[in-house]
Amino acid sequence: MVIYFNTVRRKRPVKEGGELIQLDWSKKKILKTLPLYPSDPDILEDPNPRGNSRGGKGILVRGDEIFVGTYHTILVYDLDLNLKRRLTNPNFVNIHEICADGDNTWVSATTIDAALLVDKNGKTLESWWPREEPLLQERFGLVPMEIDKKADNRLRYLHRELSLKESHTHLNSLVHNQGRTLALLNRLGALVQIKPAVKVLVEDRLLRGAHSPVILTEKEQIAVCSSFRKHILFYDLHSGELTNTIDLLSFPKIARYHKKYPDQPFNKSLFVRGLEKISEHRLLVGVAPAAILEIDTRKKRLIDLFQYSKDVGDGVHGLVHIKKK
Numbered sequence: 158m159v160i161y162f163n164t165v166r167r168k169r170p171v172k173e174g175g176e177l178i179q180l181d182w183s184k185k186k187i188l189k190t191l192p193l194y195p196s197d198p199d200i201l202e203d204p205n206p207r208g209n210s211r212g213g214k215g216i217l218v219r220g221d222e223i224f225v226g227t228y229h230t231i232l233v234y235d236l237d238l239n240l241k242r243r244l245t246n247p248n249f250v251n252i253h254e255i256c257a258d259g260d261n262t263w264v265s266a267t268t269i270d271a272a273l274l275v276d277k278n279g280k281t282l283e284s285w286w287p288r289e290e291p292l293l294q295e296r297f298g299l300v301p302m303e304i305d306k307k308a309d310n311r312l313r314y315l316h317r318e319l320s321l322k323e324s325h326t327h328l329n330s331l332v333h334n335q336g337r338t339l340a341l342l343n344r345l346g347a348l349v350q351i352k353p354a355v356k357v358l359v360e361d362r363l364l365r366g367a368h369s370p371v372i373l374t375e376k377e378q379i380a381v382c383s384s385f386r387k388h389i390l391f392y393d394l395h396s397g398e399l400t401n402t403i404d405l406l407s408f409p410k411i412a413r414y415h416k417k418y419p420d421q422p423f424n425k426s427l428f429v430r431g432l433e434k435i436s437e438h439r440l441l442v443g444v445a446p447a448a449i450l451e452i453d454t455r456k457k458r459l460i461d462l463f464q465y466s467k468d469v470g471d472g473v474h475g476l477v478h479i480k481k482k
Contacts, residue, residue, distance in 0.1 A: 158182040160478045161223055163193055163213025164447045167424050167470035171200050175212020177225055179238055185463050189238050195228035204316050215254035216475030226252040229311040244279035247309045254330040263331040268314045270326050272340050285351045287326050287342055292355050297345055299324045334372045343367045359397045363390055369432035382429040408459040418446050424470040431476035443473025
């Protein structure tokens, strides 16, 4: 199994803010690393102290290509991490997770609270703005954002103020499965179906600050990283109920890892982000300092661990795998 993952490296210059890594999982051997930073247009300085423009974002495998998000651009590589092309869009503003919808790609533009469906050239085919959705306005008291959607917004919102606004939803993840598209609004603690019809599937305070939802089974169980609580949460999408949790600190090896690398300002030890399904009961999980865990979810057992960094400011963001040919 080959794993591709990327990192966000906080409190560093933008061009040192993250990496893309190719890893042979069975041998725990790094095959290749590349720096990841936003360019064309370049971001020379990030005014956000936490560094929202830094490093890698979501990753998607499509055939023999790897799609890797940066702040405002998706970089497309072959499986050996040779750059093939770039995709960008005037409303790619703080890309987080990306997911496939046939030949097209859903992109979460988190700073401006938008879900964008783009074609192979980055052209917008559809968009969804939760703050303009009547159901969500009534349920959560949201108001629309003042934004010129036709402008080039890529460098307009690097500051932190927007994310502190009361109506900001922090739409940071999208999942497409069996003709349905779901969005995680992590500031609201809500998982929302946006297509074919808008409805709130899960609302739970445990989802506040969460990342990286993954559909697990045909029965529509979904797993989500509870990033700050250091848990993996499992929900039934039909009932909206929490069905299971895994506390990463319940694994002695992970508890020692957490103790060894304490929190820093703006950086959280064992911040959980990056989730990849290997099989119905096996997951890869990303944490900080940058490491990947392999977990058996049925037996609640830690199978394996690979540590990439010893700095709490280095966290995993995107995480995918392919089977060796």
